[in-house]
Amino acid sequence: xxxxxxxxxxxxxxxxxxxxxxxxxxxxxxxxxxxxxxxxxxxxxxxxxxxxxxxxxxxxxxxxxxxxxxxxxxxxxxxxxxxxxxxxxxxxxxxxxxxxxxxxxxxxxxxxxxxxxxxxxxxxxxxxxxxxxxxxxxxxxxxxxxxxxxxxxxxxxxxxxxxxxxxxxxxxxxxxxxxxxxxxxxxxxxxxxxxxxxxxxxxxxxxxxxxxxxxxxxxxxxxxxxxxxxxxxxxxxxxxxxxxxxxxxxxxxxxxxxxxxxxxxxxxxxxxxxxxxxxxxxxxxxxxxxxxxxxxxx
Numbered sequence: 001x002x003x004x005x006x007x008x009x010x011x012x013x014x015x016x017x018x019x020x021x022x023x024x025x026x027x028x029x030x031x032x033x034x035x036x037x038x039x040x041x042x043x044x045x046x047x048x049x050x051x052x053x054x055x056x057x058x059x060x061x062x063x064x065x066x067x068x069x070x071x072x073x074x075x076x077x078x079x080x081x082x083x084x085x086x087x088x089x090x091x092x093x094x095x096x097x098x099x100x101x102x103x104x105x106x107x108x109x110x111x112x113x114x115x116x117x118x119x120x121x122x123x124x125x126x127x128x129x130x131x132x133x134x135x136x137x138x139x140x141x142x143x144x145x146x147x148x149x150x151x152x153x154x155x156x157x158x159x160x161x162x163x164x165x166x167x168x169x170x171x172x173x174x175x176x177x178x179x180x181x182x183x184x185x186x187x188x189x190x191x192x193x194x195x196x197x198x199x200x201x202x203x204x205x206x207x208x209x210x211x212x213x214x215x216x217x218x219x220x221x222x223x224x225x226x227x228x229x230x231x232x233x234x235x236x237x238x239x240x241x242x243x244x245x246x247x248x249x250x251x252x253x254x255x256x257x258x259x260x261x262x263x264x265x266x267x268x269x270x271x272x273x274x275x276x277x278x279x280x281x282x283x284x285x286x287x288x289x290x291x292x293x294x295x296x297x298x
Contacts, residue, residue: 031098031109033061033077033085040089041070066094069116078214080256082239082282083109084121086210091116096135106130117151119210123282124241139171139186141178147211148178158186161196163204163211164284214239214257215280215288224276225295229267234276234292235260242280265296272296 035058043052047064061067061077069075069091077085087093096110106129111118113136122132125145134141134150136158141150146165152158160169160178167178172189183200185192196204217236226232237258238244244251246261253259263276276292 027101027103029100029102030063031079031100031107033079033095033098035059035061036076036078037074039074040072042073042075042087043068061095063095063098066092068092080239082121082123082214082241084210084214085111086119086207088117088119091118093118104129107132109133110135112136113150113152115152115154117149119147119149119207121147121210123147123213123239123284136186138188139169139191142168142170149207149210160184160186161200161204209288211286212288213242213280213282213286215242215244215278215290217278217290217292219292223295224292225297226265227297228265228269231262231264232294233260233262234278236278236290238280239282241283244278244280246278247276263294265294269296 035055038055042055044055044058044061045052045066045068047062052068055075067075067087069087069089071089073089073091075087077087092114093116094112096112097108100107105127107126108130109132111134113134118134120134122143122145126132132143136150136152137156139158139160141148141160143165146167147163148165148167149161150158160167161183162178162180164180166180169176169178169184169186169191171186171191174189174191176184176191176193178184178193181196182193183196215236215238217234224232224234234246235258237256238253239257242253242257244253244259247263249261251259251261265274272295274294274296276294278290278292279287281287
C-alpha cells in the first residue's frame with residue numbers, strides 16, 4: 001500500500017512538472033526578426049551550428065543566431081512591433097534572447113555585440129518587467145524605449161550614441177544614464193559622456209531610416225496599372241500605432257497592420273504614369289514616405 005502511495009505521489013509530481021513545462025512553452029513566445037535590406041557579405045551561424053553560412057534567401061533570424069557582416073555588409077532586422085536593428089559592416093552580433101511572456105506581457109530581448117556597429121529603434125515604452133539590452137565586452141546598454149547606436153572598436157572600447165530618449169549604461173559595477181544627443185565612451189572601468197559633435201550629427205543624418213516607422217507597399221505582379229477613370233488598390237503594411245495616409249487621405253490599419261486604399265486615376269489624366277504618395281507617422285513624429293507608380297494604360 002505504501003509503495004502504491006509513493007508511486008501515485010511520484011506520478012503526480014511528474015505530471016505537475018510536465019504541466020509546468022507545457023504551460024511555460026505556451027506562455028513564452030519567441031519573437032522572430034524579419035530580414036530586410038541585405039547588402040554585401042552577410043552570413044549567419046544558426047543556433048547549435050559550428051560554422052557560418054551565407055544569409056542567401058533566408059527571411060528570418062531567430063534567438064541563438066549569430067550574424068556576421070563583411071567589409072561592405074549590411075542587414076536590417078525588423079520586428080512586427082516596429083523594433084528595428086540595423087547591423088553595419090564588419091560586425092559580429094548574437095541574438096541571445098528575444099521572447100515575450102504572454103501572461104505578464106514582459107519582453108526579454110538581449111543581444112551580444114562582439115565587434116562592429118548596430119543602430120537600434122525601440123519605439124514603444126517597455127514595462128519595468130521587460131528588458132532590452134545590448135551586451136558588449138566592456139559595457140551593457142539597457143533601454144525602455146529609444147533610438148540609439150552601439151559601437152565596439154577593435155581594441156574593445158564601447159561607444160553608445162543616443163539620438164532620442166535615454167540609455168542606462170553599466171560597466172564594472174558602475175551605472176550611468178546617457179541622455180539624448182550625447183555619446184558615452186566606455187573604456188575599462190571609465191565612462192566618458194560628451195554631447196554630439198558635428199561628425200556624430202552627420203552620421204545620424206545619414207541614418208534617419210533607422211528612426212522611421214515600418215512602411216512597405218506590396219505591388220501586384222507587373223506593378224500597378226489602370227485606365228483613366230479606374231481605381232487601383234494601393235496595399236501595404238505599417239506598424240502598430242502608426243498613422244498612415246495615401247495621397248493625404250487617412251487609411252485604417254487592419255490585421256497585422258496591413259492597409260488598402262482605392263485611388264482613382266482621373267479621367268482626364270494625360271501622363272503615362274501617376275505617382276501615389278504613402279506616408280506613415282509614428283507616435284514620436286518620425287515619418288516614412290513611399291511612392292507607388294501607377295502605369296496609366298489606354
